[in-house]
Amino acid sequence: MSYLLETRGLTRRFQVSQGMFRPKATLHALNGVDLRLRKGEVLGIVGESGCGKSTLAKILLNLLAPSEGTVLLDGKDIRALGRMEFTRRVQPVFQDPFSSLNPRKTIADIVTMPLRVHGIGTDAERRKRAAGIMDMVGLPARFAERYPKELSGGQRQRVAIARALVMNPDLIICDEPTSALDASVQSQILNLLMDLKRDLGLTYVFISHNLSVVEHLVDQVAVMYLGRVVELGMTAQVFDAPQHPYTRALLDSALTVAPGQGVPDIGLGTAFPNPLAIPPGCPFQPRCPRAFDLCAQVRPQPVDVAAGGAACLLTEEALRGAA
Amino acid sequence: MNKPLLSVRDLRVDLNTRSGVLHAVRGISFDVAPGETLCIVGESGCGKSMTSLALMDLLPRVARRSAGGITFDGQDLTRRRIAGRLRGRRMAMIFQEPMTALNPAFTIGDQMVEAYLYHVGGTRAQAVERAAQMLEKVGIGSARSRLSQYPHQLSGGLRQRVMIAMALITDPELLIADEPTTALDVTIQAQILRLLKDLQKELGLAIILITHDLGLVSRIAERVVVMYAGAIVEEGSAAEIFDRPAHPYTRALIDCIPQPGRTERGAHLGTIAGVVPSLIGPQEGCAFRDRCPVAQPRCASDIPTQQAGSHRWVCIHGGRA
């Protein structure tokens, strides 16, 4: 079985200056991330700040090179693809619709920009293509000559989606695409993304911290913590029967509409995940309510990308017990 | 309901802009009982933040506040001297951005002690003792050494805990929290909300929580106020608002968010067509009528407030048919 997108052992380190007279510290943003995604599927990436999801997005968009590991698109290393080929096939939708559009360009300029970069078509053809795409994402044609500041947040996000679609890409990397939007606008954008996926056969990597949105939209989900995938599986499986204590805590702390249910005690303590000082053993162990003595010493096996599951000593233990 | 702690009548906030006077809050009234949690919920631009700032007299300079009456424990808050005595003493406030809400130039201890010394008095040693106590109360270990740290040395979650400790150091009766967990990670958010609820029980604190997050509201509110375009469109208990929403806007807003178990995975979510009307100039009739699926011609004239017990809504339609 071939995969549209595959990552193998993605690792990214940053050297962080600690001050003039102190040695530089190493920030482990990503550590051995393996992911696979078939054409037409949606892969959700969830996690909190410091988990490496934005670094992952940058690497998947080829905006950042991994320290180790490779990204394969249709089985080919993206570094061997060349800039033009890669950018034609993979496009982003970013979080902040206010900073993702150049304030000095008209909407038509913004949507046709990738075409101009790639030297596709004449001016008239490009404008025609832009008009078609704008119609597809629900933007009235009269917006073509307007500037971003004249549009609402939701409309701007539609412009960003139109720009991503104008090259007919295979894969869209959505990095928190609705986090900056109001609930009523978020639902419109999510509906649009689902319609486009169905109509155009798109494949999404959908990065978000909002578990309800991820659960609603994605086919399989990877939960990340401090640069590692700690749980991977089909959406129903992960959300209905989480194996990793961190996934459990995440799900418990997602405040779905449930009057009278109150806020659960997730029992995580006040330690905070610091990618500059990742503890030995299991990285989640300082906050884990179910940690035992071994967790501070032994690093759990990474999640098997083919079978899914959790990177946790508890499940390893359970498996060994069963065997 | 027993005697309200805070009573707001016909509160208005106007902002001067180049294109005219923007009526951000358009005559809202509500009460907060001692020890209760009131959530004010709405989307951006609905006037919820302006309401909270107006209560604390913290509005930006371009904004003007007027009110039929704001009383706190029977005292007239619209009078400068009384408000000055109550603000930071019996009513406190915390904000959305824990990263910027603390002054980077002073230690945590400095900033906590300051308000206590000003309002309560006593020696500095007593104030430091009290600050350390408060830090422990909000779940920060080794409180003493934390007091000499600077804000940039703490994580966002810890800073918000410090903000809460600082707000509660004078033992206030009312805490106004403006999107206190929006900037935080979900697990941290759950912990902070849980902490607020525990402290509320322990201290008998009334909380006004301003948020856009309906899920959050459903979990912690006793009473809910839904705002749209500067006005209150519905008010009631959490159960009333979420199980029997009466206003079409409330219903539409709840339908917009994916709810595991209720919405089918991958199915279309509810949407609200159109955009929020301009807040500049007066508004005749119902502000939601252009986007409302059940609008009638008479929505353009005066809309009655309907009531069923403590449940109130401003609509021509009576509850869910």
Add this chain to the structure above:
Amino acid sequence: MTAITTNPPSLTSGTLRRMLHHPSLVVGVAIVAAMILIAVFAPLLAPHDPYVQDISRRAVPPVWYEKGTWENILGTDQLGRDYLSRLIYGARVSLLIGFSVVLISGLIGTTLGLLAGYFGGKVDTFVAFIVTVRLAMPVILVALAVVALFGGSIWVVITVLGLLKWDRFAVVVRSTTQQIRALDYIASARTAGASTFWILLREVLPNIAPQLIVIATIEVASAILMEAALSFLGLGVQPPLPSWGLMISEAKSYMFFSFWLIAIPGTALATLVFAINLAGDGLRDMITPERS
């Protein structure tokens, strides 16, 4: 930061309308425009040849003095040259120097700032280093020394000042570019496959243009003053070329007998610098988002 994302200053739409909200900008621009017109049409406007000396009519006072005549409205200098004509031709020198210096320094500073801000890392460290080196050099002294070495001519002055006064451009362009570089529309351009050159030219540059214009006005004023200072010290523009700084310098020995000789070019210089600063401040207010 928010200035860039939420309220982009626009140079294209409604600029004129917004200008009218800033009276200082309108006044400043009007005065500068008038001076530019005077400089351009100097040969048509000047009543006399600014170089012709007339020993018989030395130090004639301006027309509002008792001994003044309408023949020489602003009087004559100590060599009998018509002062109004020299003042009008002097505007040419001042403005030519001001604008040429800024053209050179702006080009250098903007390029350095763009590269440092966009690439960061070692490029940034290097640019920061040469900016610091440049700031540690006393401009006037270095300019004086170079002019003394190569001789004073208007082109030497322009080159020296142009090569010395790029620091403000570099600093401001660097920090603005740094902010813009972090915005998602730059990432979007990169993910569209745009080259670095394309991004710098089409995505970054248009967004720093307003800031560039503001610095340019400040620097034009400063360059004009520096030329005056150099010429005043006798190491700038050389006589008989009329420059306001030179006119002040030549008049300083007569200042107790013929006060107008120093007051007139001094006023002209002050008015021009004041007007440019007014325009710059107005521009700055216009492009800075409203503060509440």
Add this chain to the structure above:
Amino acid sequence: MLPAVTLGYYITPPFMRLVRAGMIDALNTDYVRTARAKGLPARRVVFKHALRNALVPVVGLVAVQLGLLMGGSVVVESIFALDGLGYLAYQSISYRDFPVLQAVVLLLSLAYVVLTLLSDIINAWLDPRLRAA
């Protein structure tokens, strides 16, 4: 006295502008709002919480301006015929005495470096965030 006033008059406006902009920025920050929410009197909010943070860029400007001043005083010193470094430099240029000029330029550059270092130290004291960097 007069030369000092002249120079002071020349360099004051940038400071006024920077302090004004800095105070406007500082008064709009979240932490000033927090201080007001704590019910502190306006005086304390302005002078304790806002001013300290507004001063950081001003200190930097002091260094740059002092450096500029020492070079820029050439003109003023030669007008008032003061026997200062500037006048010395001017004379050495007029007499083509370049070793002296070199010494003056070097001295001024050195003074600038010292001033910048001083301003960095003062700023680290004003804003603890700068201490790490």
